[in-house]
Amino acid sequence: MTARDDDRLLSWGRVHRGRHRVAGPAWPQDVAFAAAASSEGAGTTLARGLGRSYGDTCLNIGGGLVAMTGLDRAIAFDRTSGILRADAGMSLDAVLRLAVPAGWFLPVTPGTKFVTLGGAVANDVHGKNHHAVGCIGRHVRRFAIWRSDRGVVECGPDTETELFKATIGGLGLTGILLWVEISLIRIASSSMTVENERFDTLDGFFRLAEASADWPYTVAWVDTLSTGDRLGRGVFSRGRHADAGSLEAHGSGGPAVPVDAPGVLLNRWTVGAFNRLYYAKPGSAYRGAQHYDGFFYPLDRLGNWNRLYGRRGFYQWQGLVPPSAAKPAVHALLDRIARSGEASFLAVLKNFGDMASPGPMSFPMAGTTLALDFPNRGDRTLALLGDLDQIVAETGGRLYPAKDGRLPVAMFRSGYPAWTDLERLRDPMLMSSFWRRMTQSE
Amino acid sequence: MPEPKKILILGATSAIAERWARLRATRGDRLLLVGRDPGKLSIVADDLRARGATEVLVAESDLADTDGAPQRFASFLERLGGVDVALVAYGVLGNQADAQADTDRLEQGLRTNFLSAAIWCELVAGALETAGAGTLVAISSVAGDRGRRSNYAYGAAKAGLSVYLDGLAHRFAGTPVTVVAVKPGFVDTPMTAHVQKGGPLWATPERVAEDIERAIAKRRPVVYTPWFWWGVMLIIRNLPRMIFNRMNI
Missing domain, CATH: 3.30.465.10 (Uridine Diphospho-n-acetylenolpyruvylglucosamine Reductase; domain 3)
Structure with missing residues (x-):
């Protein structure tokens, strides 16, 4: 098993850059060798899958990575x-x-x-x-x-x-x-029974979420550029697996973004135009059948869509606020975003349930979650995200570590008090850029 | 579900063979996997069963060693109950400098990549001729299209195999028997794990497996994969020596 240096590996947000020593085992019995080979020098390594984490949880800059995708049996x-x-x-x-x-x-x-x-x-x-x-x-x-x-x-x-x-x-x-x-x-079928419905205010979202509690799948897209009495308008989508039909797996992916797009491609005007079209399109009031691939994975249709944000990459941000504070907090988040003039191309709103995960470090808990993507415009973007953090922190909510790669240390530690247990159980050879940031800074 | 086909894979733990076997398993075919390492064969077999293969058999056999090849081949056929498609996929990339410095290494490479491969291909051809139908697919390489200083030991063996397959294709022209020579370019597999990857010339073994599947369906005697290697090699084969000699490839 040999390892090689790679300075092109990025996380999905493409903001963090650096060199890794990478080893890719082809057989399960090679994992120990791969860990040893990749950790040579720095002494640490980290398993990496398909690199869809947006921030720094799937990176170990300056250290090793074990590329796991060859173990796919x-x-x-x-x-x-x-x-x-x-x-x-x-x-x-x-x-x-x-x-x-x-x-x-x-x-x-x-x-x-x-x-x-x-x-x-x-x-x-x-x-x-x-x-x-x-x-x-x-x-x-x-x-x-x-x-x-x-x-x-x-x-x-x-x-x-x-x-x-x-x-x-x-x-x-x-x-x-x-x-x-x-x-x-x-x-019983690879088809979904789907109902999409527009809502023109944030209250509309909460009403639909409540009324859809017996649907197994619910999610909403929000137009983060709408303001005033249209603040929080969007499209609510709910679905269930169809009762009967054929069982057909999805096909191969569609086209891919071949190069980094110019960084200015996704700005408030282009996103605004997109949002108006998306809100108005007939599909936003569609009721009927849809293949699971289109229902669950619309973005998978466009390979490497993260390159649309250009060379500087983008930040995703996903926060969660508890049920008692949900309405005013989400309102405050959307209001802050609308006033910033920064455009989030993808904004997803969803109510979580109260089923606890076995994992003490798991992100979801009962409440409402909002996920956003912002092109990386440096300090301006970071300032906005800092304000959003503040709104979430005041409600006792927390952020999703897999997402943004700039999650503040204090916010992480207060949101995830079990982090000290994870540190105690951590394999001494394993480390990530994220964990270094959370545990080794004061 | 279509009728399960009988698939024989010689060198079943190679990355390209494994990816192609997955396509076949998904169709519900029956497979016999032949290779050297019983542990790896069993890992691959479990995966193919989970993906829907009707039956997966394994046979531990060192294919570079051709002692008693006809008898061993007969036992493969007996276990599988005949063969519809055979893939000869094993090979070693080796190292050109080692081959130059050590004639034992050179001989070993030629034996594995050409001599033994030709013998197994001939045995498959005989079985297909008797059955009057079926497909032989063998993995050659673009490296066999022109000798280059960086890997002519490997290239020469693959050139020999390509010509052998050409001859077989000629022999079976106009019959229901199909012979396919697969010529991959750079493929991201454990065989090339030591090489820095990336860029448009590198293909995944999944892509190569899909191209093999298409070539079988279309009964193509030679398939470059990905397709653009056909153009690349056309140019490289026809480069005047004066220019070729100045290239460091």
């Missing part, structure tokens, strides 16, 4: 029970390709299928069905991790319980995930 798939055990480097895309034709679906999926099972567990990802079934951590049966101090450790709810819990949402720091066993859910 299924180990066992029981078509009767829907239990799948697969390498941690297998993507959700690949899981769907083998599961859907057999009548099974992911219990929880984020907004892209291009994440690995390992990444999904390490970030305890959530999806449009959080209010109904919680995070993916609730659907993980067992997994194995490799630790530099212990070798391979199998973890489950009843074996190595502490490590099991700490690894769910543990940001890849408790050990390198080797395989994951999850329970899939039954589907």
Whole structure:
């Protein structure tokens, strides 16, 4: 196993840059060698999947990375029970390709299928069905991790319980995930029954969310550039797996953005025009059938869409406020964004449920979450994000570590008091740029 | 579901073979995986079963060693119950400097990449001729299109294999038997793990596997993958020696 230096690896937001020493094992038994080879020099390494984390949780700048995507094999798939055990480097895309034709679906999926099972567990990802079934951590049966101090450790709810819990949402720091066993859910069709509906104020969102509680999947898009009595207008979308139909996995992806777009491409005027069209388009009031690929993964249609933000990259920001403070806080967030004149191309609003994750470091909890993308315009953008942080902090809410790569240390520590436990359980060889920032600065 | 096909893969733990086997497993085919490392074969077999293969058999065999090849080949066929598509996919990239410095290494490379591969291809061809149908696919390389100082030991072996496959394709022209020579360019696999990757010339093994699948369906005797290598190699083959000699490739 050889490692090589790579100074082109980025996270999805493309803001953080630096050099890594990378080793990519092709077989599970090579993971220990890959960890050793990649950590040579700096002494630390980190497992990396498909690099869809936006900030610095999937980077270990100056240290090593173990590229896990070569470990993408299924180990066992029981078509009767829907239990799948697969390498941690297998993507959700690949899981769907083998599961859907057999009548099974992911219990929880984020907004892209291009994440690995390992990444999904390490970030305890959530999806449009959080209010109904919680995070993916609730659907993980067992997994194995490799630790530099212990070798391979199998973890489950009843074996190595502490490590099991700490690894769910543990940001890849408790050990390198080797395989994951999850329970899939039954589907009768690859089609979704979908209802989209416009709402013209923020209150409309909360009304629709409440009225849609018995829909398994709900999410809303908000127009962050609308102001005044249109503040918080958007499109609410709810869906469920169709009761009958054919079982067809998705096709291959569409076109990809070939080069970095000019940084000015996504500005308040272009985004404003997009938002008006999006709000007005007939699909925003669509009711009917839709393939799961279009329903869950609209952005996967455009490969490398992150390059639309140009060379300087972009910040994603995702905050969460508790139910009691949700309405005024989300109003304040949207108001602050609208006044900034910064345009968020993608703004997603969703109510979380109260199903607790096994992972103490998991991001979601009961409340309302808002996710935003802002092109990186330096201090201006950082100032805006700092103000948004403040609004969330005042409600006792928290931010999603996988997202922005500038999450303030104090806010992280107060939002995730279990961080000291994670630090205690961390494999001494594993480290990320994010964790260095959270633990080694005062 | 279409009728499951009988698929024989020689060198089934190679990255390209494994990706192609996944396409076949998804269709519900029956596969016999042949390779040297039983641990790796079993890992690949589990994956193919999970992806929907009707049956996956494994046979541990060092294919570079051709002692008793006809008998060993007969046992593969017996276990699989015949063959519809055979893929000969194993090979070693080797190191040009080692091959120059050490004739044992040179011989080993030629034996693995050409001599043994030609023998297995001939055995497959015989079986397909008897059956009167079927497809032989073998992985050659663009490196076999012109000798270059950076890897002519590997290139010469692949050139030999390409000509062998050309001959087989000629032999079976006008019959239902298909012979496909696959010529990949740079592929991001463990074989090339030591090389700095990236840029438009590098392809994934998934892409190569899809091209192989298409070439089989279209019965193409030679397929460059990705397709643009056809143009690249056309130019390189026809470069006047004066210019070629100045290139460091």
